[in-house]
Amino acid sequence: MHNFYNWVDRRFPFKEIVHEHLTGYYAPKNFNFLYYFGSMALLVLLIQILSGIFLLSHYHASATQAFDSIQSIMYDVKWGWLIRYLHTTGVSFFFIAIYLHMLRGYLYGSFRSPRELLWIVGYTIYLALMAEAYFGYVLPYGNMSYWGAEVITSIIGAIPYVGHWLSALARGGLGIGDATLNRFMAFHVVLVPLILIGLVVLHVLALHRVGSNNPDGIEINDYRRSDGRPWDGIPFHPYYTVKDTFGAAVFLLLFALVVIYAPTMHGLFIDTANFTPANPLHTPADVTPAWYLSPYYAMLRAIPNKAAGIGMLALAIAIPYAVPWLDRNPVRSSRYRPVYLGMVIILAGSFLGLGWIGMQPAAPALLPPARILLGLYLAFFALLPVVSHFEPTRAVPQRVTA
């Protein structure tokens, strides 16, 4: 065994990799609850890839067979229902983990210098995940899949000059059909997962170059022992691997409760309208997206003009990329910035509110609240450069607090 280890070691830097990324990577010792969700997202990615492989081996990407092949997974394939419920539940848990992970970033200023690239890569992972979820949503070819495909590809059609051409390219023709399913499957199974995995690797590499932030928003590397190890840092392995194992156990417990006792989550995780096959002649009563995309749908509906709505949507999606440069305050963490904390709470609250509105049937009564919430959401980014200049801050400790 020892000989084998040496044999590998002369040919592959296994020892160095383990040291650099696990046993020799020092993380702040004061991580709180919100710091579980990075590794939880990684865990769900693994669940999605594994369950996806099994689903793919029974799925037919064809307009006439897609829906039936999903039902054959549910009814006839041994343990097929379990695999599919793991995959459908995994999507929602992925977004729960990612949203909490991003909230953590906002709360503790984890995007601030020198972690701008880390934030940019991370935010791109979130966008790729939205694309991945969307393509996957269309594949079962239920009626909501069909109309989701129809609505989103026609949004592309609103782009000036090239819109119709792009929309036909996305659909593989004038309408949604075989060609759409086949290219969406290529995106869902090959292109976007490769991008996702690549970005995740970049995200971890970037993190390990700059080190983890922590709830106090201060650098642990400013206070080192004589041997160079930070006073307030602990090796990721074994301390955080064992802590994340506990986190994973609780996370999987919640995951299993959903898979076993409420796999559709009353229409929230699997849309009720998707239990009937795609029907171009019958629109579902309300074409609304899954919960994790609904805030953006509410933003789109809040503006009646099509082009302006899409422009606003693009802005709302792109603006978080700029946040590392919008925040001008020398203090990172909201723990020592009460005004900033309030702004983050309003940002999260308006996003949740928009999410709720996005899942409701279109109603004129919801238009004013949707616009107010959209205004609040954008105000966070608009006001941040100004507020961060003048806001009062509390004294920041030099060493991390428990």
Next chain:
Amino acid sequence: MRHIVRCAVAGMALSISVLADAANAAVTLEHAHYRFDAATLARGAKLYAEHCLSCHSVRYVRYSRLVPDLGMTKSTVEQTVMLPAGASFDRGMISVMKPVDAKRWFGTAPPDLSLEVRYRGADWVYTYLHSFYWDPQRPSGWNNRLFPNVAMPDVLAHLGGIQDRQGHTLVASALTPAEFDRMTADITAWLRYTSDPSKIKRMALGPYVIGFLVLFAVLAYLLKRAYWRDVER
């Protein structure tokens, strides 16, 4: 844009007569009370075979799976649930009526009901079965409060009685109201089963999976605490 799409489709939908989702909202749904157990489902399967299966397939459910799922014997399934003509024990529960004939007789092919409860909800199905009334203006003589101008006649009229639009009894029911409620609840329970047979297995497995994960979480917590004992607070 969404509005345009919906308008276009609404136009198409209106030209096809029997799509009635929008009209459903007017009727309050009755709650279907049933126990999701093998006895209820076996009763429901038998009732479904007697009254519904001639027209409505549940094609994703194979007859053979009723043996392990509902604890029925193969011969019971063959005698009480399987349709006599052309049904195969290992195949799905397909109605014997040809779609061509169905279209000629009812104007539309009766839908497959495998996923109906998941699509519309158990209470919808239960209420639908209670909402038929006599309407001489319809070609079939039947109409439905929950699904206006539905093509389907009230196949349970000989058991549940006949009412007119105002709810006056035209023909008294053969069953007591409680008996009729239980019968329709059994059919609803059966369709709940067909919409997701995994529910039986999920409920059986649940306590073991959850128990294992709770134990795992406790052990992982103890391990974490043991490791973290030497981290200075």
